[in-house]
Amino acid sequence: MKRILVITTRQIGDVLLTTPLIRAARQHWPQARIEVLGFQGTLGMLRGNPHVDALVETPPRLGAKGFWRLLRQLWRSYDLALVAQSSDRAHLMGWVAAPLRSGIVPGGSSSAWWKKALLSHVVESPGDQSDIHVTAEKLALMAPWSTEAYPVPEVVAPRPAALPAAIAAQLQAGAVVVHAPSMWTYKQWPLAHFAVLVEALLAQGRQVVLTGSGSARDQECVAALRGLASAPQLLDVSGQLDFAQLTALFAQAALYIGPDTSISHLAAAAGLPVIAIFGPTNPQRWAPWPARATTQALFARSALVQQAGNVTLLQGRQACVPCSHAGCEDHVDSRSDCLHDITPERVLAQVERLSRPGAASPASPGFRPA
Structure with missing residues (x-):
């Protein structure tokens, strides 16, 4: 894998809880270029993260023109997309970005069939009533490519910067x-x-x-x-x-x-x-x-x-x-x-x-x- 896109299109806290997955990808592919796609205003938790090479920010509401602009920007630019959210938009962006995709889909959902069809590896989310922490769920996206186990997530905080x-x-x-x-x-x-x-x-x-x-x-x-x-x-x-x-x-x-x-x-x-x-x-x-x-x-x-x-x-x-x-x-x-x-x-x-x-x-x- 030379270019990897991690897709985390949710709120700021969700972005931070994706860092164990990003860290695991960096450990497994140390020479790869890893980029993270998320909504504008939510990726600040990743600025200065040593495992991230670039941030791809997108408006929460794209509109038709914005969608086609992002599609052209992403089209097959990556070898692997790690889709860390179960939303329709996240999975569509993953399909656009890379020929190989690992993604989270909502477990037990009859409407998730098309998302599964787009994925090389499927992680079914048991939902918010389960006993699986979201950090561990996201780490499961690495299962097909890693010979190592990542049993314990490690959330990576931004590097400290000087206070005013x-x-x-x-x-x-x-x-x-x-x-x-x-x-x-x-x-x-x-x-x-x-x-x-x-x-x-x-x-x-x-x-x-x-x-x-x-x-x-x-x-x-x-x-x-x-x-x-x-x-x-x-x-x-x-x-x-x-x-x-x-x-x-x-x-x-x-x-x-x-x-x-x-x-x-x-x-x-x-x-x-x-x-x-x-x-x-x-x-x-x-x-x-x-x-x-x-x-x-x-x-x-x-x-x-x-x-x-x-x-x-x-x-x-x-x-x-x-x-x-x-x-x-x-x-x-x-x-x-x-x-x-x-x-x-x-x-x-x-x-x-x-x-x-x-x-x-x-x-x-x-x-x-x-």
Whole structure:
């Protein structure tokens, strides 16, 4: 294989969780040129990735002209396409790009027959209720060509880049990074809970660093917290750091607290102790993947508190957890009662526990009640 295209046309977190597949391809074909195709605005997690030679960005909505332009650009330009998403568009782009294709298709779907017909190797996805983490599922795309096993995924964080001087000067040892925003309402831990959490951390004398993007939604979430104290005790860096600079921030922080979102995945990959607040999402499938994991079976489907490596994960008490739906009403703006059930006091108890020597990185990286 001289030219390989990895197709990952989903959100930022999904792109990051494709890095174990990209790393495996680089290990198997060290001289190949590996390019990654994804939506504009989602590939920042891969900038500076040592296993990627180029990024191919495409608008989420192409239109007829954009489609034909991309078709001409991709037509048989690669020897192999690794289609890491099950969408129609991803599979069509794979067919256009390369004569040899390995791809993920939705298991049990009667409409997946044409995708299977286009593939040299098929990986059937068991779906979000399964116990197979998405990183392991993507690695299975390499099965036909690799004589080595890739049993344990390794998520590759962006290389750290220097923090802005004004932020670096105010950053204190032992800082706690708090990421409040979620992209979707049904994954959003209540901002009132975040406020209680931040006030308690500040009362303990900890520096709290607020992260988030510059988007209107993220800024609305951060705005509910930034007035709780002044800098440097409460340091708002939202909208000021790219992913490489966030990796540098995580290298200097003591702890990260956040919801089911891409930045929680990044913090876990960077090796920072992470407290992840999960709602309806199945952690066996979507939990932040710990750094330096040594086994694929890391998380239980449901536990009030569990820890795997540097990741501590909290869930609600409801019998339906995790339902794998978009909240209680099954739409992106839905409430999730299981998230409201996770109190700030429960999170603070884990902060206290992880502050004890050795608690953040247990010797056994697999699931254990925390």
